[in-house]
Amino acid sequence: MSRKEDPLKKYSKFFTEIAMNDECTPVLNTGLRGIDVASSKICDVRGKEGKLIYRGYLIEDLAENATFEEVCFLLLYERLPKKEELADFDASLKQKRHVPENVFAFLKSLPKTMNPMDVIQMAAPMLIQTDENAGSETLEHTLYSAENLIAGLGTIIAAWDRIRSNKTPVMPDNTLGHAANFLYMLTDETPETEVAGFFDAGLVLHAEHSFNASTFTARQVASTKAHIYAAISAAIGSLSGPLHGGANVRVMKMLMEINSEKNIAPYINKTLDSGGLIMGLGHAVYQTDDPRALILAPMCRRMGEIAGDTHWYELSKALEKKAKQAFKKHKNKDIFCNVDFYSASLFYAMGIAMDLFSPIFALSRVSGWCAHVMEEQFAMAAPKPSLYRPGATYVGEYCGPDECRFADIEKR
Amino acid sequence: MSRKEDPLKKYSKFFTEIAMNDECTPVLNTGLRGIDVASSKICDVRGKEGKLIYRGYLIEDLAENATFEEVCFLLLYERLPKKEELADFDASLKQKRHVPENVFAFLKSLPKTMNPMDVIQMAAPMLIQTDENAGSETLEHTLYSAENLIAGLGTIIAAWDRIRSNKTPVMPDNTLGHAANFLYMLTDETPETEVAGFFDAGLVLHAEHSFNASTFTARQVASTKAHIYAAISAAIGSLSGPLHGGANVRVMKMLMEINSEKNIAPYINKTLDSGGLIMGLGHAVYQTDDPRALILAPMCRRMGEIAGDTHWYELSKALEKKAKQAFKKHKNKDIFCNVDFYSASLFYAMGIAMDLFSPIFALSRVSGWCAHVMEEQFAMAAPKPSLYRPGATYVGEYCGPDECRFADIEKR
Numbered sequence: 001m002s003r004k005e006d007p008l009k010k011y012s013k014f015f016t017e018i019a020m021n022d023e024c025t026p027v028l029n030t031g032l033r034g035i036d037v038a039s040s041k042i043c044d045v046r047g048k049e050g051k052l053i054y055r056g057y058l059i060e061d062l063a064e065n066a067t068f069e070e071v072c073f074l075l076l077y078e079r080l081p082k083k084e085e086l087a088d089f090d091a092s093l094k095q096k097r098h099v100p101e102n103v104f105a106f107l108k109s110l111p112k113t114m115n116p117m118d119v120i121q122m123a124a125p126m127l128i129q130t131d132e133n134a135g136s137e138t139l140e141h142t143l144y145s146a147e148n149l150i151a152g153l154g155t156i157i158a159a160w161d162r163i164r165s166n167k168t169p170v171m172p173d174n175t176l177g178h179a180a181n182f183l184y185m186l187t188d189e190t191p192e193t194e195v196a197g198f199f200d201a202g203l204v205l206h207a208e209h210s211f212n213a214s215t216f217t218a219r220q221v222a223s224t225k226a227h228i229y230a231a232i233s234a235a236i237g238s239l240s241g242p243l244h245g246g247a248n249v250r251v252m253k254m255l256m257e258i259n260s261e262k263n264i265a266p267y268i269n270k271t272l273d274s275g276g277l278i279m280g281l282g283h284a285v286y287q288t289d290d291p292r293a294l295i296l297a298p299m300c301r302r303m304g305e306i307a308g309d310t311h312w313y314e315l316s317k318a319l320e321k322k323a324k325q326a327f328k329k330h331k332n333k334d335i336f337c338n339v340d341f342y343s344a345s346l347f348y349a350m351g352i353a354m355d356l357f358s359p360i361f362a363l364s365r366v367s368g369w370c371a372h373v374m375e376e377q378f379a380m381a382a383p384k385p386s387l388y389r390p391g392a393t394y395v396g397e398y399c400g401p402d403e404c405r406f407a408d409i410e411k412r
Numbered sequence: 413m414s415r416k417e418d419p420l421k422k423y424s425k426f427f428t429e430i431a432m433n434d435e436c437t438p439v440l441n442t443g444l445r446g447i448d449v450a451s452s453k454i455c456d457v458r459g460k461e462g463k464l465i466y467r468g469y470l471i472e473d474l475a476e477n478a479t480f481e482e483v484c485f486l487l488l489y490e491r492l493p494k495k496e497e498l499a500d501f502d503a504s505l506k507q508k509r510h511v512p513e514n515v516f517a518f519l520k521s522l523p524k525t526m527n528p529m530d531v532i533q534m535a536a537p538m539l540i541q542t543d544e545n546a547g548s549e550t551l552e553h554t555l556y557s558a559e560n561l562i563a564g565l566g567t568i569i570a571a572w573d574r575i576r577s578n579k580t581p582v583m584p585d586n587t588l589g590h591a592a593n594f595l596y597m598l599t600d601e602t603p604e605t606e607v608a609g610f611f612d613a614g615l616v617l618h619a620e621h622s623f624n625a626s627t628f629t630a631r632q633v634a635s636t637k638a639h640i641y642a643a644i645s646a647a648i649g650s651l652s653g654p655l656h657g658g659a660n661v662r663v664m665k666m667l668m669e670i671n672s673e674k675n676i677a678p679y680i681n682k683t684l685d686s687g688g689l690i691m692g693l694g695h696a697v698y699q700t701d702d703p704r705a706l707i708l709a710p711m712c713r714r715m716g717e718i719a720g721d722t723h724w725y726e727l728s729k730a731l732e733k734k735a736k737q738a739f740k741k742h743k744n745k746d747i748f749c750n751v752d753f754y755s756a757s758l759f760y761a762m763g764i765a766m767d768l769f770s771p772i773f774a775l776s777r778v779s780g781w782c783a784h785v786m787e788e789q790f791a792m793a794a795p796k797p798s799l800y801r802p803g804a805t806y807v808g809e810y811c812g813p814d815e816c817r818f819a820d821i822e823k824r
Binding site for chain 2: 033034035036037039043051055057062078080081082102117123125126129217222223225226229230231237239241244390393394396404406409
């Protein structure tokens, strides 16, 4: 049997074994559900009540009243900024939108088919080059680096989208806010105020959500006292996994597959019969409406009107209604939209490429990740820093008292 | 008060608060110590017995009898290779030593002072470019990618060390094994067989150590079904943290500070009096000799002889002896060398730059990381993949029933 065929068979055996072996009391991989690994002052997700709270503030208030920059300040500095503080912070972010020249050269050197999440995982740490105090990991310097990452990531994402389309990157326009400038760098056109406002609200809604997988990755890397660039790059890698990021892309693909209202009922039936999921419905934490979905739905409708195409919004709305009825009828269960359900067609109506949905998630969530990195490194209660190092139950070969005997290669 | 002064004060308040606040039952950040998060068949660390086991085999057997390539096969394919399988695997690794041209261009574009760990975190995922099946995350393809990462990382590290020193990168020599070829690419000289053997054994000794911080990072990223390049890049970021990697660098700096045997006793006394640590002594898991230290010590001595300077070995030996006596006398406690204690002067005697010690750790550990990524993605018992998503206890502002009221910016 050649090596090429061997591993799959080995692993399918492995797969069975690890489930069956009970001599060594294997631990089920429960993914740490329900285990609180830290105290945090950043975000509260109240699933039963459908409340999402950043630093004490309801997401509804923030989405309506605060810009993304203001929310970044809130997450990083633990309170809303005063007017002059926000102006100062805004100026600081604007200055940091400019990324080093070799970032563009790097992006130009990559195959144009490369996944944008891979690209930004590699390129984000390049921003360390503009960090004069790199190596001095004080709180003050880490705040500087956090701003550098928040500001620079947009430039990188927009530049990559243009470079892969054989267009010249657009340099930042510092008369524009964070959201509007990102859309400008993406399209080379100043967005309408209303559109920029929707995008800004989208960034606010995705900025933070407590200990999800990518945030935990960021904290875990930060817990080794690695610098914030290393932690954010790792978090981007975590978000690139289809079990974490990309859900709104799958919503959009589902909407395209359904395409017409007449196909909704058959699609739902087929999906429920096969035990499948309807993308964008249901959430691990919220047991009622995801507050972000309630905010996104009317924005999605209005964005459709602006774009001259409310088809996807209307299809989403009809799907939501029918899916809720079907779940109630067939599963005697209430189901609710999550954040991805309406963000899909919102971003789509803005003309954004679907494979940029996850990078845009990162563009927003980088603010929450940075707050968590700082909390992990500078604000934990433990008397000394304690990196995350869990255990594992060994269930491998010879987990009894004897080890394997090493055999000469000729005798294997 | 300007924003520049504000955050430090805010955070020092925060620091106190999070420790003091008991209304919301804050969770101490214990870093998941003692919590088994998965079953694993890869590695067993038996701290009491001082045994380190890869896939059933004792580290002593592997260090003496197996090459790093053989250990990589063992970790990835769950058993030692037969002769023809090893030849096949070896040929496959050799083919993958060649990295894309734009990797060198990227390295050349970076400031020469950049930390090598930052560089390899960014550059490792660039190897995805040579991965024809990128995007198809099957087990077979992931094994291909694992080989690609194991083989390519050495080329990247060596190229960076040369580029930052204004030297031309040396292309791989496929007549040499993995260890010898790395030293060749680093120095442009074929290493002596004995030296290459010591380096090879060093790679074997560092290849795997169960769920340490970087391995857990790799598994966590992999648990989202992100591809192996994203996971390995994140693990490198985790290893870059001074609480995780870099301990042997600190051993070497300590040896340089002590410098002479006459300074050992004062150094130990000063350190013990101030409650400090003697680098390279003590381990979180081993309660007896770290088996790797026992293997490294004679290699370190012999390497000193080859290099014509046994000073650091002798100083290490004397420090070990006196520190053990001092711990026994003053703390009534046995203390043992860990893997870093002798690897420091071993690598130093080979003429390797100290800031390459952590990258060399990664060069070795990438094999274990890859095995863990595959176990996480293809061999877990859970009926469906379960990404790591722990909880956190919210102890922030207004963790009672009321949220903060959003105030207009003029009124803050």
